[in-house]
Amino acid sequence: MTDLRRGSTQVLVLSLLAEEPMYGYRIAKELERRSEGYFDFKEGTLYPLLHRMEKEGLAKGEWQVVEKGPSRKYYSVTPEGRRVLEKSAAEWATFSQRLLKILGQEAEPAST
Amino acid sequence: MPSLEEYLSHLAGQLYLDTPTKEKILREIRSHLVESAADFHQKGYNQEEGMGLAIARFGEAEEVARMMRQVYVESANQAVLAALLPVALTMAFKWVILPFLERVGSWQGNATPAITISLALLALLVPGLTMRRWRYGYAAWAFFSLIAIAQM
Numbered sequence: 001m002t003d004l005r006r007g008s009t010q011v012l013v014l015s016l017l018a019e020e021p022m023y024g025y026r027i028a029k030e031l032e033r034r035s036e037g038y039f040d041f042k043e044g045t046l047y048p049l050l051h052r053m054e055k056e057g058l059a060k061g062e063w064q065v066v067e068k069g070p071s072r073k074y075y076s077v078t079p080e081g082r083r084v085l086e087k088s089a090a091e092w093a094t095f096s097q098r099l100l101k102i103l104g105q106e107a108e109p110a111s112t
Numbered sequence: 113m114p115s116l117e118e119y120l121s122h123l124a125g126q127l128y129l130d131t132p133t134k135e136k137i138l139r140e141i142r143s144h145l146v147e148s149a150a151d152f153h154q155k156g157y158n159q160e161e162g163m164g165l166a167i168a169r170f171g172e173a174e175e176v177a178r179m180m181r182q183v184y185v186e187s188a189n190q191a192v193l194a195a196l197l198p199v200a201l202t203m204a205f206k207w208v209i210l211p212f213l214e215r216v217g218s219w220q221g222n223a224t225p226a227i228t229i230s231l232a233l234l235a236l237l238v239p240g241l242t243m244r245r246w247r248y249g250y251a252a253w254a255f256f257s258l259i260a261i262a263q264m
Contacts, residue, residue: 025144042171043148047140048179055183069150070143 009049010058011088012039014081017059023072024050050075058084113164116145119173126177129184137180145170 016022016030027050028043053059058081061073077085114122120138127134145166152162170176 023143024140025147028144042175043144043169044141044171044176045179047137047144047176048183051137051180052183070146071139072143072147073140 008092009039009041009046010053011085011092013046013049013053014058014077014085015089017075017077018082018085021062021074021076023074025072027075053081057081113167115160116142116149116163116167119145119167119170123173123177126174127180129181133184141170141176 012031013027016027022030024046025043028046031039050059050061054061054075057078059075060078061075063071063073065071120142123141124134124138127137129137145163148166148169149159149162152165153159157165
């Protein structure tokens with residue numbers, strides 16, 4: 001289960017960034033809040049992922065000065081990142097539907 | 113539990129990356145830890161406890177550094193490939209194209225293969241040390257092109 005959660009981190013981060021640009025700490029807090037603690041991971045592991053996404057052109061980082069406190073690096077999703085998000089989200093939806101079907105707990109039948 | 117500076121210093125020592133990249137990473141992590149510690153402070157912990165908890169939530173410096181190295185080592189590999197390409201072309205120029213021109217025409221070149229080989233080997237080492245990625249590739253390309261032209 002840990003591997004599943006780890007594998008889904010990129011699509012989760014992309015989905016947050018698709019809503020609005022966010023910095024690392026905010027992303028960690030949002031993931032924790034929205035999943036009610038389920039996606040609770042060491043926050044430091046988020047940064048290698050963000051840097052990889054930036055290198056692969058899925059996200060773009062930009063430093064912004066904050067009046068009170070240290071500067072923050074805000075990440076926003078790129079057009080390529082949106083394409084990857086759409087594809088990954090569809091794959092995860094199919095995966096979860098198929099899994100629930102096998103387990104006999106499907107809410108609705110899989111479309112494909 | 114280490115202080116912020118101790119943690120960042122330990123992390124920096126584990127990154128094995130070039131200085132600008134290292135500074136960029138540490139700046140971002142510092143920002144995260146300061147904000148996280150401030151949140152814990154607001155919840156009633158003193159500053160030292162807050163930073164300790166922030167660091168604990170962030171994770172072991174070794175693990176973060178290991179994952180970050182993986183991201184940037186791929187770039188270093190790209191840099192080696194970028195350097196390899198102009199070097200390989202220069203070698204081909206020296207040992208394939210020039211001999212062919214000498215054989216076909218009456219051209220007489222001033223070949224200094226020992227120097228070219230040394231420079232080529234040195235060029236292959238540099239990206240692994242500096243991790244300047246594609247910028248080095250372009251510089252190497254220009255450098256070896258100039259050498260090749262100068263030897264004509």
